[in-house]
Amino acid sequence: MPPIDAVSLPLKRAKWRRELKYRKLGKSGLEVSVIGLGTLAMGGGGYGPVDDRESITTIRRAIDLGVNFIDTSDNYGLGHAEEVVGRAIKGSRERVILATKGGTPWDNQGRVVIDCRKEVIIRAAEESLRRLGTDWIDLYQIHTPDPQVPFEETAGALQILIREGKVRHIGLSNFWMEEIKEWVSIDGIVSLQMPYNFLHRDIEEDLLPFCRDQGVGLISYTPLLMGMFAGRITQETRFDRDDHRSLYPQFQGASLRQCLALTDRLRMIAQEWGMTLAQLALSWVISRPGITCAIPGARHPNQVEENAGAGRRMLTEGELGEIDRILDEVGIEAQRLMPMRVVKVKKGPRGAVGLLEGGLKLGVPNSVVPGDMVEVDIVKGKVVGLFRGSN
Ligand SMILES: NC(=O)c1ccc[n+]([C@@H]2O[C@H](COP(=O)([O-])OP(=O)(O)OC[C@H]3O[C@@H](n4cnc5c(N)ncnc54)[C@H](OP(=O)(O)O)[C@@H]3O)[C@@H](O)[C@H]2O)c1
Structure with missing residues (x-):
């Protein structure tokens, strides 16, 4: 990655940048900020209404703060999130490590399907390049396994994209132990993107140690449990009809009440440690052994400012232990x-x-x-x- 040009930045921003931590993503040479930026909500198809100008300002603010890892996908808003990212990074492409995903195309009625056949992947990557307004994608991820397509076929398509210089590195997403094993022998696999937050810790059992052994970087998605651990959600929160959170069981009834009881406990600890609840949730994720980075979603500049702040301070072993103690004590399992x-x-x-x-x-x-x-x-x-x- 080209060096980040800090010279032209005001002193305050340069300070943020110096303090934000970076890590190697798996075996790649990519140095990603431990706090990246997720753009699912910017697509407009899932988190309610979206304002593109605000999204673009948010992305640019993140880049200014030194957040250099931007995650998107072709199917976020059926191409819309990629177009917004493309507009936002125009003129600063070299400062960004750009990750997108394919393997989930949509039909002419806008219904997303899982399809990882060779020709589908190659076409999807080419369309992503066009929407993103770039000649290369730093990390191209298979969004989710396609149980109908042999992995060799999908892997073959990815190798072609690498040979053609359209894609620099390959990543996987939503691949659990039984699906990932056959993939790690493939050249160029550098990362795995999985759900990981206070309540979704399934990867700790086997995937996390496996990826560490194999030199595969772990990217945590939904690190804030879709905003639950950012502190704005209450018992009274009502989501728009096109906000997919209205369908998720953890945002309803007894499960929501339990989650909110947990956030109250964690908010107190966060205050004691001089951070916000969102920062505590994100610092916790990136301080867990084996996690490379987290990609919290955000739609407003103040959210990326707060979230980037979490990438300046790792939690100590004692602090991680304290949080585990609280999680055990509260003992909830979000309905899933x-x-x-x-x-x-x-x-x-x-x-x-x-x-x-x-x-x-x-x-x-x-x-x-x-x-x-x-x-x-x-x-x-x-x-x-x-x-x-x-x-
Ligand atoms: N590979 C996959 O299958 C997969 C699946 C899901 C997500 N992802 C990726 O992971 C990223 C993160 O997941 P996510 O966006 O679904 O969930 P998330 O990061 O857990 O939560 C994001 C939401 O939290 C709220 N938020 C964020 N920062 C905040 C702050 N500082 N203060 C208050 N609220 C804050 C925002 O809600 P409001 O918009 O309501 O303000 C935001 O949309 C996605 O954007 C996407 O790039 C990947």
Whole structure:
């Protein structure tokens, strides 16, 4: 990555920049800021209404603060987030490590599907380049595994993109232990992007140690649990109809009450340690062993200012222990199961594949037939139960 030009910056900004920490992303030569910027909400298709001018100001403010790692995806707002990122980084492309994702195209009615076939991946990357207004993508990530396509086919497409200079490094996202093992032998895999926050710690069991051994950088997404640990959500919060948080069980009923009780406890600790709740949540994530960086989503400059502040201070072992003690004491597990209807069942290389309402494509038990309802663990993206005859 070209060196960051700090000379022209006002002193205050240069200070922020000096203090924000950077780490190598896996085996790549990329040095990413420990706090990056997620742009899912900027797409406008999931977190309610969006203001592009505000999004662009937010991205530019992040870059000014030294946040050099920007994560987006082709399907955030069906290309809109990439276009916004492209406009924001015009003139400062060299200062940014740009990560996007593919493998989730959409049909002409705007329905997103999972499709990691060779020609789909190559076309998707080319369209991302056009929307982002750049000649290269620093990190191209497969958004989620496609249980219908052999991994060699997808990996082959990625190798072509690297050979052509369109993509510098390859990353994966939402690949759990059983899906990632075959991939690590592929040249150029440098990172894995997974959900990781106070309540979603599944990766600690096996993925995190595995990635550390393999030199794969771990990028934490939803580090604020979609804003829950940023402190603005209360029992009275009502989400817009097109804000996907209204569907998530942790934002409802007893689960929400428990989460809020936890945030109250953590807010007190944050105050004691001289930080905000959001900063505590982010510092915690990036201080956990094996985590390279977190990519909190933000739509307003003041949010990136607050979030970048978390990248200046790592928590000590004693502080991490104190938080674990509180998490154990409060002892909640955010509700994460959702029923979903199976629309089609097809054969995949590793068994039956269910196409679910909403575009998810997941491995299902062989006995599943169209019309069945399955229970999905939405954090792991796995079918964990089946309700027969509910059609
Ligand atoms: N690979 C994947 O499958 C996947 C899945 C999800 C996300 N991601 C990536 O990870 C990024 C982060 O996830 P996320 O955006 O869904 O969730 P998140 O980072 O946990 O939460 C983001 C939300 O928290 C609120 N927020 C952020 N900073 C704040 C602050 N300082 N003060 C108050 N509120 C604050 C904002 O809500 P408001 O907008 O309501 O203000 C923001 O939209 C995404 O943007 C995306 O790049 C990847």
